[in-house]
Amino acid sequence: MSTHEIKVERREDGGKGASRRLRHAAKIPAIVYGGGIDPVNIQLDHEKVWLASQNEWFYSSILDLSLDGQVQKVLLRDMQRHPYRQLIMHLDFQRVNENETIRASVPVHLVNVDTSPAGKTAGVVVTQELNEIEVLCLPGKLPENIEVDLGNMSVGDTVHMSDVVFPEGVQPATAIDESHNPAVAVARHARVEVADETEEGAEGDKAE
Numbered sequence: 001m002s003t004h005e006i007k008v009e010r011r012e013d014g015g016k017g018a019s020r021r022l023r024h025a026a027k028i029p030a031i032v033y034g035g036g037i038d039p040v041n042i043q044l045d046h047e048k049v050w051l052a053s054q055n056e057w058f059y060s061s062i063l064d065l066s067l068d069g070q071v072q073k074v075l076l077r078d079m080q081r082h083p084y085r086q087l088i089m090h091l092d093f094q095r096v097n098e099n100e101t102i103r104a105s106v107p108v109h110l111v112n113v114d115t116s117p118a119g120k121t122a123g124v125v126v127t128q129e130l131n132e133i134e135v136l137c138l139p140g141k142l143p144e145n146i147e148v149d150l151g152n153m154s155v156g157d158t159v160h161m162s163d164v165v166f167p168e169g170v171q172p173a174t175a176i177d178e179s180h181n182p183a184v185a186v187a188r189h190a191r192v193e194v195a196d197e198t199e200e201g202a203e204g205d206k207a208e
Helices: 015-024 046-052 190-207
Strands: 004-007 027-034 037-045 063-067 070-081 088-095 102-111 124-128 132-137 146-149 158-160 183-189
Touching: 004 037, 004 046, 015 027, 027 046, 037 046, 037 063, 046 088, 102 124, 102 183
Parallel strands: 004 063, 027 088, 102 146
Antiparallel strands: 027 037, 063 070, 070 088, 102 132, 124 183, 158 183
16 A cells, blocks of 8 residues: 655634635635544645645555654545636545455546457547445555556446455445446447437437
8 A cells, every 4th residue: 555645834823814814824724533533633734735635545545644743544525616717726635544344435547448358449438437335444554546457348238336356355335235236337439329328319310
């Protein structure tokens, strides 16, 4: 598991006015809570966090918050963004205990699509139906992503969550059964969908 350290500073002032002043100073107001310790108000450098937020790991990995020379392991639990500006308004971090199971959403990466029978067939599109999976695991076992190998996927195949091979020590947060087994990826003939749309359009013209 990769280590991602983010330096933060303690902030004493609270309230909307103080938060507004922080944002004007290119800082992000935030809070870190949980772990049986009192919540702490903190502030972060906006530019550094904005760059980090462009990476997938920022949302799904254990982060090392460096505060007053001490490192606390946390998960990002909430991010408030400005409705139209490239501005992060507030962040919530939750402390994690390395010996306690956590619940987190992990991105899904499809691999070997181009080399699969479906990927090498003209007119076939492989679509990703599930972008992330919520898992249960110890913090040290949390993967940055879950790879789903589609190397054997053929035209017409659907890969379900029950087909996913989870890393050791990681399991889906919701049990996989007949009522919960969502599709992860599907291989379809693109030209069939186009033909269907054309036929529907033609029928609509006739009706008019």
